[in-house]
Amino acid sequence: xxxxxxxxxxxIEEIPSGVRTLTGVATSVTAFIGRAQRGPVNDPVLISSFAxxxxxxGGLWVDSDMSYAVRDFFLNGxxxxxxxxxxxxxxxxxxxxxxATVTLPPSGTESGPTLVAAYPGEWGNSLVAFVDHDTxxxxxxxxxxxxxxxxxxxxxxxxxxFRNVLVGNLDDNSNRAKHPRYLRAVLENQSxxxxxxxxxxxxxxxxxxDADGNAIPVHFELGDDGKVxxxxxxxxxxxxxxxxxxxxxxxxxxxxxxPDSLTLTGGAAxxxxxxxxCEKRRAVMLIDSPDAWTVTTIKGEMDGKFPSTNxxxxxxxxxxxxxxxxxxxxxxxxxxxxxxxxxxxDGARGIWKAPxxxxxxxxxxxxxxxxxxxxxxxxxxxxxxxCLKTMPGAGRVVWGARTRRGDDRLSSExxxxxxxxxxxxxxxxxxxxTQWVVFEPNDEPLWAQIRLNVGSFMNDLFRKGAFFGSSxxxxxxxxxxxxxxxxxxxxxxxxxxxxxxAPLKPAEFVIIKLQQMAGQLAx
Numbered sequence: 355x356x357x358x359x360x361x362x363x364x365x366i367e368e369i370p371s372g373v374r375t376l377t378g379v380a381t382s383v384t385a386f387i388g389r390a391q392r393g394p395v396n397d398p399v400l401i402s403s404f405a406x407x408x409x410x411x412g413g414l415w416v417d418s419d420m421s422y423a424v425r426d427f428f429l430n431g432x433x434x435x436x437x438x439x440x441x442x443x444x445x446x447x448x449x450x451x452x453x454a455t456v457t458l459p460p461s462g463t464e465s466g467p468t469l470v471a472a473y474p475g476e477w478g479n480s481l482v483a484f485v486d487h488d489t490x491x492x493x494x495x496x497x498x499x500x501x502x503x504x505x506x507x508x509x510x511x512x513x514x515x516f517r518n519v520l521v522g523n524l525d526d527n528s529n530r531a532k533h534p535r536y537l538r539a540v541l542e543n544q545s546x547x548x549x550x551x552x553x554x555x556x557x558x559x560x561x562x563x564d565a566d567g568n569a570i571p572v573h574f575e576l577g578d579d580g581k582v583x584x585x586x587x588x589x590x591x592x593x594x595x596x597x598x599x600x601x602x603x604x605x606x607x608x609x610x611x612x613p614d615s616l617t618l619t620g621g622a623a624x625x626x627x628x629x630x631x632c633e634k635r636r637a638v639m640l641i642d643s644p645d646a647w648t649v650t651t652i653k654g655e656m657d658g659k660f661p662s663t664n665x666x667x668x669x670x671x672x673x674x675x676x677x678x679x680x681x682x683x684x685x686x687x688x689x690x691x692x693x694x695x696x697x698x699x700d701g702a703r704g705i706w707k708a709p710x711x712x713x714x715x716x717x718x719x720x721x722x723x724x725x726x727x728x729x730x731x732x733x734x735x736x737x738x739x740x741c742l743k744t745m746p747g748a749g750r751v752v753w754g755a756r757t758r759r760g761d762d763r764l765s766s767e768x769x770x771x772x773x774x775x776x777x778x779x780x781x782x783x784x785x786x787x788t789q790w791v792v793f794e795p796n797d798e799p800l801w802a803q804i805r806l807n808v809g810s811f812m813n814d815l816f817r818k819g820a821f822f823g824s825s826x827x828x829x830x831x832x833x834x835x836x837x838x839x840x841x842x843x844x845x846x847x848x849x850x851x852x853x854x855x856a857p858l859k860p861a862e863f864v865i866i867k868l869q870q871m872a873g874q875l876a877x
Contacts, residue, residue, distance in 0.1 A: 372803045376787035376811040381705045381779055382697035384427060385436040385607040385637075386690070387598060388420025389583050392477040395441045396596045398604040402435075404428040409510075411437060412477060416678050417579070419613035423690030426672075427611075429718045430694025431701070436607050438600045440588055441474050442581040454478025454577030455551075458485060458558035467521045467537060467555040469548045471577055478577035480509040481547060484569050485558045489518050496520055496533060499557045503537065505547045506571070514547055516540055521555045548574075585620035588612055589627050598628055601635070606782070608775070609696060610639040611689040617644045625660060632664045636778040638757075638771070642687035643669040645723065649730045656739060663768035664778075665758040668692050668740045670726065672719035672750070685723050688742060691716050695752055705779050706820040708755035708772045708860035716742065716750040735862075736762045755860055773857040776820060784808060784853065796844050801834045804851055808832045812853065822856040830855040 357365045385398070391412030393399065401407050407424050414421045420437075427435055443451050452474035460466035471478025482505075489500035499520045506513045519537040522530040530536060538550040561569040590597020601607060610632050615625045625641060632639045641660065643652055652669055660667070668688045675681040695716060696709040703713075722742055726734075731741045731753060738761040740754030757774050759766035768774045788808070794800050812830045815821065823829035833852040843850060 372799075372806065373810075374787075374790055374803070374807050376783065376807050378779065378783045378811070378815075379606060379786060380434070381608055381700045381775070382432070382693070383434045383436060383607045384432060384609040384611060384690075384693040384697065385438065385601055385604070386420050386424055386427075387438045387440060387588055387600075387610075387612045388423075389415070389418045389441075390421060390437070390439040391415045391418070391579070392473055392475045393437070393439045394473060395439050396590070396594075396600040398436045398438050398600055400434060400436055400604075402433065407435070407437065411439060412475075414678055416676075417582070419687060420611075422674075422686055423611055423613045426686070426688075426690035426718055427694040427697075430691050430716060431698025432690075432694040433697055433701070436601070436604050438597070439473075440583055440590070440597050442583050442587045443474065444578060444581055452578045452580050454481060454574035456481075456483060456572055456574045458483060458572060460556050461559040465553075465555050466558040468551040468553070469541075469574070470551055471574060472545060472547055472549055474577065474580060476577050476579045477507075477509065478574050480507055481574040482506050482508060482571035483548075483574070484561050484571055486560050486569075496522075496530065499530075500535070501557050501560075505545065507547060512547065514545055516544065521550070521557055583618075585615070585618040585624040588615070588618075589624050598624075598631055601631070607635065608637050608778075609693045610637055611693055612639075613687045613689055614642050614644070616642065622659075629660055629662045629665045633662065636782045637664065638775060638778070639665045640689040640692055641665060641667040641758075642689050643667060643671065645671055645685050649724065649726070649734065652739060653733065653737060657737065660758045661761075661764070663757050663759045663766065663774050666740055666756065666760075666771055667738075667758065668742060668752070668754075669734065670722050670724040670742060672716070672742070673721040673723055674719060683721075688716070688719075691719060692752060704818060704820060706772050706776045706858050708770065710740070710752045710755040710860070712745065712748045712751060714752040715748055716752065719750045722750060755862075770860055772860060776855075776857065780812075780815075780853070780855070783811065784851075787811065788851070791849060796839070796847070796849050798836075800849065801836075801839065804834045804849070805832050808834075808851065808853060812855065815855075820855075820858070822858050828856065 357367050359365060393411040399410060404425050424435060454471040457468045458466040471481060484504040486502045491497055499522060500518045502517045503519055504515045519535045519540055521537050541549050564570055588597050590599050592599040595602050610628060612628055615621050629639050647655060671685045672688050673683050674686050676684040695714045699707055699709040726741055726743055734741055735754055738756045738758055740756055743751055743753035745751050755771045757768055757771055760769045809832045813826055816826055816829045821829035831854045838850040838852050
């Protein structure tokens with residue numbers, strides 16, 4: 355506010371410049387949806403290494419295509435992954451939702467507290483519990499009910515110890531549930547291993563000891579890994595934010611991998627739903643070709659299928675040694691590895707560089723399921739099928755960069771993956787970076803600020819080489835004035851910002867023309 359002078363002297367006012375930094379969003383956060391041995395269910399978890407995936411979700415598992423895809427993602431240069439674990443419980447379920455359970459022995463005649471593994475899965479059967487009564491004496495009424503609980507995961511060696519906790523028969527007149535060391539609340543807030551089931555209980559007895567004086571652990575049991583996932587499990591439902599729609603809880607993702615979605619019964623509908631969701635969230639889905647597809651069959655299977663600018667398919671599959679199967683060669687979907695290549699290309703060259711070519715080598719794929727020839731690639735590339743190819747000296751490389759609208763017959767302006775992803779990047783960055791405009795006075799001063807801030811963002815991209823053109827005027831424009839925003843728009847509370855850019859299109863075809871020089875005739 356302007357200073358209101360009240361006394362003779364000098365006054366200082368700070369005047370806002372109108373410059374608001376518009377920061378670009380992340381470009382290669384990849385969401386993976388599938389089965390895992392352990393970890394949160396329907397809750398996207400952001401990880402930055404495969405070691406972190408092993409700690410949280412259990413690492414490689416023969417029943418999880420997702421685990422191998424995540425490994426390939428980080429092996430090929432991926433930086434950040436969002437993991438959505440989907441669990442399909444057996445029916446009837448006992449214990450609850452496949453979680454391992456144990457009831458601690460009571461110190462009296464009533465029931466001791468019942469503990470369940472924090473997440474479903476057979477992993478919970480490796481949990482053991484120890485109780486001791488070497489507690490603090492704080493002279494409170496509840497001190498006599500204190501006990502110490504130690505939880506150990508025998509498979510990983512992870513140990514958690516909770517001192518001076520309590521449970522008890524709870525009724526309307528009890529304050530135990532409000533106690534700061536009430537076991538149920540302590541486990542919910544501090545434990546990665548177990549939770550306490552609600553209900554009445556008395557504090558447990560100390561673990562009995564064997565002949566050598568060692569405490570005998572109490573084992574969790576009856577945990578199970580649930581059923582094989584169906585397409586319906588993976589899709590989930592938007593209302594409950596389950597499966598695919600658990601990503602509603604995530605801030606942003608740019609690429610989506612549901613390994614081998616097309617191999618499932620109902621997989622085509624799942625893939626269509628995932629692509630539609632990607633269009634909503636400004637992301638791109640990477641589709642795997644099933645193992646049974648050949649050069650001949652894939653053309654018929656994919657002709658006219660999934661015609662979205664926010665999807666791309668890769669063919670053929672990778673042949674990899676499986677460390678969980680004595681290094682036997684197994685066919686794996688390429689989506690995780692391709693997502694890693696895309697992330698690596700984004701970091702090295704920028705999102706506007708096609709994630710294909712000799713630099714787009716694929717780690718961890720000694721062979722491809724089908725060694726494609728140039729003639730076969732020439733049949734698949736024009737219909738929007740991206741190929742993986744073996745190149746002498748370079749190994750396996752990604753040799754295609756088209757969206758599912760990349761079929762030459764469609765003549766789409768969003769034919770190429772880098773152009774589409776650059777547009778999505780600009781859209782998401784501008785969407786987040788112009789939130790301050792809402793409710794501002796809709797007049798020329800606001801329009802000038804918008805032109806300044808959006809223009810600065812676009813100019814930065816131009817200087818990095820994201821656009822075609824030798825000057826900013828050739829490369830992009832930002833229009834926000836009385837022509838783009840009419841009086842009618844102002845009356846409706848609308849401000850229109852028009853942004854255009856000249857994309858860089860990849861050089862798919864290199865033509866070398868060779869000609870003999872005619873002998874020079876003497877004059």
